[in-house]
Amino acid sequence: MSKCSQCDAAISFMSVLNTVNPFKVKCSNCKEAIHIDKKSGGIAVFIILAIIVPLLIIFYGSSGYWLKVMLPVVAAAEVGYFLLIKKGIVKTKQ
Numbered sequence: 001m002s003k004c005s006q007c008d009a010a011i012s013f014m015s016v017l018n019t020v021n022p023f024k025v026k027c028s029n030c031k032e033a034i035h036i037d038k039k040s041g042g043i044a045v046f047i048i049l050a051i052i053v054p055l056l057i058i059f060y061g062s063s064g065y066w067l068k069v070m071l072p073v074v075a076a077a078e079v080g081y082f083l084l085i086k087k088g089i090v091k092t093k094q
């Protein structure tokens with residue numbers, strides 16, 4: 001499991017959710033910046049975008065787009081990215 005190098009706290013979902021930069025999340029415990037490995041993180045971001053971008057384009061303009069498509073797809077992407085970090089598939093720099 002990926003942990004903060006500073007305080008050893010596990011990376012929380014809120015840390016991933018709150019970041020604007022997928023390669024740098026802030027530890028929810030000590031606020032230390034946790035750097036994500038550019039290689040494994042980059043591959044994960046690329047794959048996630050390759051899945052969600054076509055979905056967002058296909059359903060673009062459908063009724064209730066933001067609530068029924070955009071929100072769940074982006075939330076699923078965030079959860080997916082978090083799980084990849086948590087399982088150590090996407091690595092953090094120690």
Ligand SMILES: [Zn+2]
Pocket residue numbers: 004005006007008009027028029030031032
């Ligand atoms: Zn920490």
